Amino acid sequence: MAKKMKCYKCDGKLEKTKENIEVLEGSKVYEETEVFKCNQCGEILMDSDQIKELRKKVDVLKIKRKLGISGNALVLRIPKDLQKFYGLEVEDIVEIIPINKHRFIVEIT
């Protein structure tokens, strides 16, 4: 991508910066990643390398887990990588937010 890029909306200057971007549309999962941002209207654009970087970050964190059981409750174990990435510790409080029949979000409070 050229160095002096212009915003297609307002002709403002696009600057390289880091933003929290939704990794997949509708996923409500955000990752801090490098983008181009318009210094006038705030429009965000990504080039193909930046999109690839974002994909990589998501793939690293995607892990299949089998549910366990503790007493009557199901237990979802958090892999070490995720634990480290999010700085989670025992007794941390998280919030479970149902989205639809196939998805819920575990939000770190």
Ligand SMILES: [Zn+2]
């Ligand atoms: Zn703009």
